[in-house]
Amino acid sequence: MKKFIIEKSDALSGKISVQGSKNSVLPLLAATVLIKGKSRLHNCPELSDVRAAVKILESLGCTVERAGDTLTVDASEITGNEIPQELMSEMRSSVMFLGAILGRTGSAVLSAPGGCDIGKRPIDIHISAVSDLSAHTRRECGKLFFAAENGLKGNTVTLAFPSVGATENMILAACTAKGKTVIYNAACEPEIADLVSFLNLAGASVRMYGNGLIEIEGVRQLHGAEYTVMADRIAAGSYLLAAAATGGSLTVNNIFPQHIASLIPVLGKMGCKTEIGDNFVSVSAPKRLKAVSRTGTMPYPGFPTDLQAPLCASLCRAEGDSVVTENIFEARFKHVPELKKLGADITVQGKTAFIKGVPCLCASRLNALDLRGGFALIIAALQAQGTSEIINTEHIDRGYECPEKVLTELGAKIKRVEDYG
Secondary structure, three states: OEEEEEEOOOOOEEEEEOOEOHHHHHHHHHHHHHEOOEEEEEOOOOOHHHHHHHHHHHHOOOEEEEEOOEEEEEOOOOOOOEOOHHHHOOOHHHHHHHHHHHHHHOEEEEEOOOOOOOOOOOOHHHHHHHHOOOOEEEEEOOEEEEEOOOOOEOOEEEOOOOOHHHHHHHHHHHOOOEOEEEEEOOOOOHHHHHHHHHHHHOOOEEEEOOOOOEEEEOOOOEOOOEEEOOEOHHHHHHHHHHHHHOOOEEEEEOOOHHHHOOHHHHHHHOOOEEEEOOOEEEEEOOOOOEOOOOEEEOOOOOEOHHHHHHHHHHOOOOEOEEEEEOOOOOOOOOOHHHHHHOOOEEEEEOOEEEEEOOOOEEOOEEEOOOHHHHHHHHHHHHHEEOEEEEEOOOOHHHOOOOHHHHHHHOOOEEEEEEOOO
């Protein structure tokens, strides 16, 4: 087991190029299952979730090779249709393979997915999505068995909620289904557009209209393709908030600014100056941030739920009272008790966190309970007087590639060491 040792750091300053998107590369890897041949994906981050996805591909009969940030997947021969329980338990996104496995083999076997414990995230919407495409489901001995005896068939579907995962799963299942599929109330996150671009490059026929409408014309089969994964907008936003919290200046290069457009006005309210270019975003923060009266998470293009915890951490020392509302997941404030160990003054009522800015934070031993909450603890520890420890770093490693190296380059005092309890 590893832990982070973090000392109070001066203002983080510098330039970084952000990693490839964790939330994009996972459905892209799932999509390779549909391709009877080789696919090559560039800009793939070295993350534990990516390694878990590779294990799933290999369990299905694919061969996967990594060279630098490039993953080559050969799915010429698929020998299985079941994701082993131990791999399902490693990450929530394992359910993303459902649509692709069904599309390739006509059947699939899953168990309950794992990942971060941030509240109810039932896969019923995924089950409903593939059921609408003529897949039958039965539960037996803790497993879910899916089958489309006569092949998947296109349909018109309205999602009950614009779920990113369910949207991606339905796209994957519909690519090689018979006929046309129309999805209403679909999610429109940039990661979905990235998936669509890759699939179309591989011979699919998918159209996104940007208003929650997606149309898919089923094709007989897909062919190999080469593609570069988009930059990680959540990692970019996380590092920008870390720099802001420490009163620093940071430029994030090789990112599409529109992907984090909802963060820019929030940074402005915090007293930061921002600069936006064609492929970069820069932030320059005051010594002490200003409070933000009200911010709420929403589906894209709204403020992302994945940045809620980092935002809360950056507001702990802000001047005034801030209000942050979580509208996506009902249990995504598990970082709050840990922040309070540092002296943060935060009260959670229902889905809203009320944050009273304090003059200073004091170091403590902290427990990373989930991915984004874990990075929030890093942001808070960078501001805290003394030396803090963060245990269970494996949660953070699911979505941030070597964060200690990135932050050290920006002037942070952080290192990863063995945790002997």
